[in-house]
Amino acid sequence: MHLSDEELLELSVYDLCQNEKWELLTPLLDELHHFHKVNCEKYSATQQLGGTPLAVRAFKNQLLSSIDADKVHRILKSSGTTGTQSQIVLDSDTARLQSKVLSKIMQHWLGPKRLPLLILDSRKALDVHSGMSARAAGIQGMSFFGRDHHFALDENMDLDLAVIMSFADKYAGQPVFMYGFTFIIWQRIVQQLRQLEKQVAFSDAFLLHGGGWKKISEQAVDKKTFKQELSACFGNVTVHDYYGMVEQTGTIYVECEHGMLHAPVWSDINVVDPVTLRPLPAQTTGVVQLQSVIARSYPGHNLLTEDLAIIHGIDDCACGRKGKYFTIQGRVAQSEVRGCSDTFK
Ligand SMILES: [Zn+2]
Structure with missing residues (x-):
């Protein structure tokens, strides 16, 4: 069976069992492999063995595109603080698919209506003139899924308690959405609220955070502590991390x-042996390989990342969602550090 884009977008985000999902994805991924091989010379050169995942760092050193120059709609850039940035070429169809897929994923978690949004960052993060930072891109991307945006930090990255309190008062008793970068939330929001001994009692808050654990785990803060501290700060809040990368914008992995x-149904993860690239059994740490059927204008459909993960199971997570479920276990040793929220000092 071969799905059209409309049919693809109709799929329910987490309801297909792994076998059903894989039956749908395999022909689409094969087709993308052939398409990119024909249309992107640099990708083709990496495919002597056929179906080899492309290392994400390939996007750092060169522009990998499968479209004509006049079809380029936008170039996404990663936020690396060291070395060169990744550059991802989008045509308008790929950009549209990315935003529709992200929208479907976010609606699964937040519901169909836009919720009031408290951005756990400063408005200043958006004033970046030298290309879009990952923070700015994240905030702009997520702003779309909330309404009546408030910023919890002022221009100096200090807590804007007046804004937070007025947001909490305005939406007392209602569901709200909060979004930010892990390290900024920990260092600027949690620490400052603790110092001030302030609590804000939300009755139903959904907090989404991303950007990685590297910097925060250096301070010996684990997920459990992070969640406990956020509950102490914000009352009834569910805290959800997410994993994703600019090389596969749209298909994020929400905790x-x-x-x-x-x-989600449009992408898949394998955890592979770093040398043989063969998939490892569940409960084993290995390198993350990501596949996505929405990478159309650039060869990002089958990527070998520099992240480590464990797949904990397939189709049987206690939450009821189908497919593979996993946790990130850090980065491959000696790889270049990829910034994200760590860019804030
Ligand atoms: Zn689950």
Whole structure:
């Protein structure tokens, strides 16, 4: 069976069992492999063995495109603080698919209506003139899924308690959405609220955070502590991490109520042996390989990342969502550090 884009977008985000999902994805991924091989010379050169995942760092050193120059709609850039940035070429169809897929994923978690949004960052993060930072891109991307945006930090990255309190008063008793970068939330929001001994009692808040654990785990803060501290600060808040990368914008992996990241129906994860690239069994740490059927204008459909993960199971997470579920276990040793929220000092 071969799905059209409309049919693809109709799919329910986490309801297909792994076998059903894989039956749908395999022909689409094969087709993308052939398409990119024909249309992107640099990709083709990496495919002597056929179906080899492309290392994400390939996007750092060169522009990998499968479209004509006049079809380029936008170039996404990663936020690396060291070395060169990744550059991802989008045509308008790929950009549209990315935003529709992200929208479907976010609606699964937030519901169909836009919720009031408290951005756990400063408005200043958006004033970046030298290309879009990952923070700015994240905030802009997520702003779309909330309304009546408030910023919890002022221009100096200090807590804007007046804004937070007025947001909490305005939406007392209602569901709200909060979004930010892990390290900024920890360092600027949690620490400052603790110092001030302030609590804000939300009755139903959904907090989404991303950007990685590297910097925060250096301070010996684990997920459990992070969640506990946020509950102490914000009352009834469910805290959800997410994993994703600019090389596969749109298909993010959101953490469920049981601490597991879930692959949405449009993408999949394998955890592979770094040398043989063969998939490893569940409960084993290996390198993350990501596949996505929405990478159309650039060869990003089958990527080998520099992240480590464990797949904990397939189709049987306690939350009820189907497919593979996993946790990230850090980065491959000696790889270049990829910034994100760590860019804030
Ligand atoms: Zn789950």
